Amino acid sequence: MQRSAFLKSCLALACSAALSAAMSPAYAAGAAEQLSSGQFTIIAPFPAGGAVDILSRILATGLTEEYKQAAIVDNRPGANGNIGIDMVKRAKPDGHTLLVVPQGNLTINPTLMPKLPYNVFGDFVPVASMGRAANVIAVNPQVPAKTIQELVALSKSKPDSISYASPGVGSSLHLAGELFKDKSGADIMHVAYKGSGQGLNDALGGTIPMLIANMPTVLPHVQSGKLRALAVTDATRSGFLPNVPTLAEAGIPGIAVSSWYGVLAPKNTPPEVVKQLAEDIDKVMKTQAAQNQLKSQGMTPWVVKGDAFGELIRKETALWAPVVKSHHIVAQ
Numbered sequence: 001m002q003r004s005a006f007l008k009s010c011l012a013l014a015c016s017a018a019l020s021a022a023m024s025p026a027y028a029a030g031a032a033e034q035l036s037s038g039q040f041t042i043i044a045p046f047p048a049g050g051a052v053d054i055l056s057r058i059l060a061t062g063l064t065e066e067y068k069q070a071a072i073v074d075n076r077p078g079a080n081g082n083i084g085i086d087m088v089k090r091a092k093p094d095g096h097t098l099l100v101v102p103q104g105n106l107t108i109n110p111t112l113m114p115k116l117p118y119n120v121f122g123d124f125v126p127v128a129s130m131g132r133a134a135n136v137i138a139v140n141p142q143v144p145a146k147t148i149q150e151l152v153a154l155s156k157s158k159p160d161s162i163s164y165a166s167p168g169v170g171s172s173l174h175l176a177g178e179l180f181k182d183k184s185g186a187d188i189m190h191v192a193y194k195g196s197g198q199g200l201n202d203a204l205g206g207t208i209p210m211l212i213a214n215m216p217t218v219l220p221h222v223q224s225g226k227l228r229a230l231a232v233t234d235a236t237r238s239g240f241l242p243n244v245p246t247l248a249e250a251g252i253p254g255i256a257v258s259s260w261y262g263v264l265a266p267k268n269t270p271p272e273v274v275k276q277l278a279e280d281i282d283k284v285m286k287t288q289a290a291q292n293q294l295k296s297q298g299m300t301p302w303v304v305k306g307d308a309f310g311e312l313i314r315k316e317t318a319l320w321a322p323v324v325k326s327h328h329i330v331a332q
Contacts, residue, residue, distance in 0.1 A: 031276035032067075034095060040064075040071035041097045045084025045105075047077045051216065054297060055130045055261050056100040062284030080331075081105050082117055089123045093266040095273035098127070103260050104172045107316040111324045112170040112331045120317075124264040126310040128278040130285060131294050132260035132302040133215040134238040135176050137247075138227045143209045148184070148231045148250040151210070155187040163189040165199030165211040169332045175323050176233050176257055177212045182323070184252045192332070203227065214259040215240055216298035234258045240298055257319070260302060262309060278305040 040063050044056040053075060060071035076084030081101065091097035106120050118124070137148065143162075145151040155162040166174040169192045181188055191208055193199035196217045203211040204226050211218075212233075219240055221227040229244045235256035237246060247255045263281060265274055284290055285301040294301055304312055323329075 031095075031270070031272040034270070034273055035063075035276060035280075036067045036069065038094075038096055039069050040067075041091075042071060042073045043084045043088050043097065043099050044073055044075045045077060045081035045099070045101060046075070048075050051131075051133070051259075051261060051297065051299065052100050052102060054293065058284060058290050058293060059098070059100060059130065059263065059281065062280060062287070062290070066280055066283070080109070080113075085118055088264065088266055089118050091266050093269040095265060095269055095277055097266065098277070099124070099264045100130070100261060101264065102172075103262070103316065104170075106262070106264075106313050108170060108172060108175060108320050108324065109331075110317060111321040112329065120264075120313060121310070123267050125267055125269055125274055126306070126313060127263040127265050127274055128281040128303050128305045128309055129260055129262040129312070130281060130301070130303065131299045132258045133297075133299045134240070134258050135173060135212060135214055135233040136218050136222070136229050136238075136241070136244070137180065137210070137212055137231045137233065138203070138218050138222060138229045139210045140203055140206045140208075141225065141228050142206055143228070145230070146228065148245075148247065148252060151230060152184045152186045152252075156185070159187045160189060162187065162210055163191050163208055165191050165193055165203055165208050165213075167196045167199060167213075168192050168194060170324070170329055172257070172259060172320075173212045173214065174329070175320055176255070178323050178327050178329075179255055179257070180212070180233070180247070180252070182326075183247075183254050214298070219298045239300070257316075262304075262313075275306060278303075278309075281305075 042056045042060050044052045046052045056073045060073050063071045088097055088099040109116055145154050164177050166177055177190055196213055199211055200217055202208040218227055222229045229241055231245055231247045231250050232238050233247055233255050282303045285303050291301055
């Protein structure tokens with residue numbers, strides 16, 4: 001018994017020593033040396049010009065400045081992001097190939113697409129989030145509702161008369177709409193578009209009365225009066241529309257979701273390299289240049305690192321899975 005206790009004590013001390021070493025300056029220096037050894041490839045699995053592309057270029061600039069190595073942004077759109085995601089899945093796990101991806105690919109698609117060609121935690125390691133944008137529930141000004149409660153009452157008084165646009169079946173904005181419907185009892189119908197542009201145009205023109213979109217999409221139109229913002233789905237008000245309440249403030253608690261984007265590395269990337277990359281992301285997102293660039297897009301920096309980022313992914317996956325299943329949502 002004494003020998004067993006002694007061995008357990010030694011094992012505990014060894015684990016503690018290993019953990020301390022992992023956090024030591026020497027360990028961090030080794031990670032920095034590894035990251036300085038070659039160029040970076042940032043895979044953006046969506047077309048140029050969108051939020052994923054913008055964040056990828058911010059990250060590339062930061063890594064180049066930090067390690068004096070070239071950092072290339074490689075846009076690989078197609079198959080709902082799966083083409084680019086697969087490239088990172090198969091990449092060498094040395095910290096030089098990284099994936100910038102929206103939340104939906106991590107927290108919704110695993111339930112929406114059972115035959116997904118990747119496993120978030122089986123094939124990748126979460127590094128850190130980079131930024132987020134509030135989701136906005138907005139209506140055409142001709143809709144006789146100036147508050148969320150008035151919209152809910154209107155939908156109940158005229159069943160099947162209120163439909164809302166989203167950028168696609170199974171998108172985070174579609175699911176936010178279904179969650180809103182569940183929590184509020186609103187009688188609203190979903191209309192899926194292929195991307196945000198056409199749905200936005202139809203809402204502006206009055207063809208569809210309501211849409212749920214992220215802040216960058218609707219902000220200029222709310223500011224110009226062409227759309228009326230009724231609420232944001234985040235836990236707190238947005239600095240871009242400070243007079244617009246949260247759903248909780250509007251009397252509909254239980255919804256606190258936003259559109260966010262994060263960075264993943266291939267599975268088996270050394271923990272010290274992942275930790276260093278997370279610190280690098282935190283550093284670059286605190287720069288004035290990055291903050292200004294995100295502000296111009298209606299986004300804010302938002303860095304959740306390492307294990308906490310992994311827990312965020314798990315938590316939101318658990319949030320969306322029952323919404324997908326209860327509404328029988330199937331990828332198209």
